[in-house]
Amino acid sequence: MSHIFRGAPLGPESLRQLFPVTRSCKLFATSHYHRTVHVPDGFIDAPTSVVTGAVAAAAVAVSLRGARRELDERTAPLAGLVAAFIFAVQMLNFPVAAGTSGHLLGGALAAILVGPFTGVLCVSVVLLMQGILFADGGLTALGVNITNMAVVTTIVAYGFFRALVKLLPRTGRSVTIASFVAALVSVPAAALSFTLMYAVGGTTDVSIGKVAGAMVGVHILIGIGEAAITALTVGAVIAVRPDLVYGARDLRQRLKLRVNGALVDAPAPEGARTTPVAARASRRALWITGLVTSLVLAGFVSFYASADPDGLEKVAADNGIDKKAEEHSSADSPLADYGVKDVDDARLSGGLAGVIGVGVTVVAGSTVFWAVRRRRTADDVSPVSTSV
């Protein structure tokens, strides 16, 4: 660790300057719990709290099963220690400028480092303990908090991370980029899901456009900080223990042997299955084409299309049918009529809504796809793994 000591050797006087005794003692005493802002009681009405509670309970139940499948009886100590890590790292202050500082929320980091199941569990446990021990976040709002900050953040982050890792070339740098984007998207996604809950069960009628604008705007800023810290931290872990990064397990380099001065591939261990390179490349091309096409269609085409009424809507307007038509029950939702509220330009708004919609659909679709494929590969592998 010699690089730490480069520069002039420190004499006792300069040491005292750098590390005054009185100051250090004070710091010890004040290393206390650094709170994050969680939703309190009374913010979301009782029925919505019950529903989100049920959603959170279901997600935690699924994660418990998933984590146990991955970690067996190691689940409790490992998830517990990772939860303690998340709890501690939320207290690590990252100075921004002029006395302000940010800190990690940790959902995306947990998802990338230990996987979505264990990640959901760790963040949920942290939120539960913060609610009960530190009165941070209302007890009836636990469902809201867990759904937003543990479930939505983790799933969105992991979905984006895996998609990007698959799309980008297999290098260390793309893992950094993927974790940056994943964390960047995950924070506004949680804000958006909170806005949705607020639209359904908010106790004050602030217009949803205002809530969404303020929440998403602020959280994009927070998300940038979160993204930078997450990417740097994931990079630091990958540099030392790449095997511990759950999201990048399949990026591990093949073992090479140096034989007579030339590098050769080590013989693959028995039972290891490798996808042929051609198949992998074609699948990646398919992913990229699909994603780009749908983004272009949703964003670009609806930019021009959405200012005109839909065919059926136009017919209805011409014939006066729509006077009787009742507003759809979700007409107040932020994506109602495929336009983002409070964004004045109809075309821009429609395009934005299209991109958001495609994003949500892609995440949902690839989650299903991924789950099904995982199950299939698990079935394929099981006879092999018993023989090893």
Next chain:
Amino acid sequence: MGAGHAHKLYRHGHSPVHGLPPHTKLAATFAFVVVVVSTPREAMWAFGLYAVLLAGVAYLARVPAGFLLKRLLIEVPFVAFAVLMPFVAEGERVEVLGMSLSVSGLWGAWNVLAKGTLGVAASVLLASTTELRELLLGLQRLNLPPLLVQIASFMIRYGDVITDEMRRMRIARESRGFEARGVRHWGVLAKSAGALFIRSYERGERVHLAMVSRGYAGSMPVIDEVTASRAQWTYALALPLAALVVCLLGWTL
């Protein structure tokens, strides 16, 4: 988590509230908060009665008012948010001190402030009269999945250890002349965070091996089963039941 490792919110004492079994206290607190949240906001007097009920519990638990009020400060960020509400909400407006405020926004702010404060006060009372270990036992008794309780107990058990490790890293950085002043220094801090994760994870692996070598097979033995008599349940549930009466009055009046 032995002696001397109580969390900071806990106040040692021997009051009747301290003596109640933890799961009855958890159930009572949760029921109380649910009742408070489902009270109509127009019944302002009901919230006053709830506050009186909580003050009674605090008196029984011998928790001083200053202690309780200081703990309520955790709410401050949301108070700021509530203050903003009357200005941004929709609906008819009233003139107050020359400012145009939304009526529904005022109701919303009152709603969040009253219910949020009562919720925080109830949680603070629970945390200040119940030890950590008891809380975990209570959660287990209330049929939270055992695995979740185990994870929570490991988090609590090693939270201080990991935080201490982070503190030692900070001291190591500072004693080498490093001081984080801006975004340029995030790399160093993130490396510390990465190292902290690796240490935590590896400690988890060691803890697991140590547990396996002592016979752990996926579940913790229940050594001290907490039980509650009917009298204790009645005593604990007196708070939410009284609140329920107030709530029903609030709906009918």
